[in-house]
Amino acid sequence: MxxxxxxxxxxxxxxxxxxxxxxxxxxxxxxxxxxxxxxxxxxxxxxxxxxxxxxxxxxxxxxxxxxxxxxxxxxxxxxxxxxxxxxxxxxxxxxxPERFHARYNAKSKQYSYQVWNSEVPTALHRNHSYHYANNLDLEKINEACEFLIGEHDFIGFSSLKKTKKSTIRTITSAKIATKDEMITFTFTGEGFLYNMVRIIVGTLLEVGDGTKEVSAIEEILNQKDRQKAGHTVPAQGLFLDRVSY
Amino acid sequence: MxxxxxxxxxxxxxxxxxxxxxxxxxxxxxxxxxxxxxxxxxxxxxxxxxxxxxxxxxxxxxxxxxxxxxxxxxxxxxxxxxxxxxxxxxxxxxxxPERFHARYNAKSKQYSYQVWNSEVPTALHRNHSYHYANNLDLEKINEACEFLIGEHDFIGFSSLKKTKKSTIRTITSAKIATKDEMITFTFTGEGFLYNMVRIIVGTLLEVGDGTKEVSAIEEILNQKDRQKAGHTVPAQGLFLDRVSY
Incomplete structure (x- = not known):
């Protein structure tokens, strides 16, 4: 075959x-x-x-x-x-080769998430971004991103119920870039839990607008409590950029 | 009022x-x-x-x-x-002020046009670009852009029938920028004739793929002959970026 x-x-x-x-x-x-x-x-x-x-x-x-x-x-x-x-x-x-398996052999994935950060929404990018009007402190978001990097139990940043499978994942890169009103969050890691990227972005936005402290990231990782994390941002801003083998 | x-x-x-x-x-x-x-x-x-x-x-x-x-x-x-x-x-x-008139007082306009230049089409940018698969020589397109700049009778680059109104316009800037497979054409000028940007882009693409010579731009301007110009590229790639007063 x-x-x-x-x-x-x-x-x-x-x-x-x-x-x-x-x-x-x-x-x-x-x-x-x-x-x-x-x-x-x-x-x-x-x-x-x-x-x-x-x-x-x-x-x-x-x-x-x-x-x-x-x-x-x-x-x-x-x-x-x-x-x-x-x-x-x-x-x-x-x-x-016949042994190649798209799921089992995936070594890492990159996801990005687009946030339209302006009081006024966007007509042209509305289907590929999430409109978030609050003022954001990008320095704080950058600081918070640092806490995500490394091997952690990310269950607090997931919509999973208790599970027997491991919820430990490694994030190797987490960063933001801006172009005009668009902020692009990019995450690379070995794998991601259900809704993990969307909940991380929701939490980072709440860090950025002052609703949460930068230290909240560590607390959520330590306490493994979904309730402490931010909202799940909508799917339309999320992109699976790349899968590496 | x-x-x-x-x-x-x-x-x-x-x-x-x-x-x-x-x-x-x-x-x-x-x-x-x-x-x-x-x-x-x-x-x-x-x-x-x-x-x-x-x-x-x-x-x-x-x-x-x-x-x-x-x-x-x-x-x-x-x-x-x-x-x-x-x-x-x-x-x-x-x-x-009451005398401000959006049409009469417009001093210049900037339009851009997005071309997806790859053998393979794009799913995510399909509604905001024109898919053109031919290999393009961007150097030639840049050279051709130079000939557009200045005051010219652009009737050869327009879908207008003969008209008593002036078809002389001034283009102050014409350039291209690339990002991955996307080429963005940007034009600034005092005003543009009907379909002028779309016919200019169609002509520049034909210069880029070798169907036309760079000198075709001058010929079309001099001979004022629509038949010599390229195809009218579709509307979905065209953006009115800015109007200056």
Missing amino acids: RNIKLTIEYDGKKYLGWQRLGDSDKTIQGKIETVLNQMTDETIEIVGSGRTDAGTHAYGQVANFKTESKMTVEKMQLFLNNQLPNDIVIKEIVEV | RNIKLTIEYDGKKYLGWQRLGDSDKTIQGKIETVLNQMTDETIEIVGSGRTDAGTHAYGQVANFKTESKMTVEKMQLFLNNQLPNDIVIKEIVEV
């Missing part, structure tokens, strides 16, 4: 998220599998690097699938991009 | 353009006037700095209107942004 790796860009606005839900036509995985089934006359199941939530976007989600098809990867890419809706694009397609 | 100046950002995707057409609810001007009528109980007519085509966007369209209303401009801005659809945003609102 050939093993094919896809790098996928998508605008999550119209979808229920990455993961196929029964026969629903409203997931990214479902859309791609439907086209792959047409293309190969097989029943293809693709393995994503991980789920993304309803409304979340990706510049570089990664997935793989096995096939007996003899089609070249160049032809597959053309077929897919012709047949997929224009809010899903196969950016890259390569053949990989 | 008070005279109020609006600076407006909009996503043109769903609209037939700036200018109100009868009772149609599908124009930016129409949408804003409807809300202003509710707000003031008057019949307001707003004057835009100029039209924008169906599908064209704006970061900073400018318009003005006269009113007897005693409302503060801050309250007007809140009312408008609450009532307008979220693809139209009033970014700024100020009271100006």
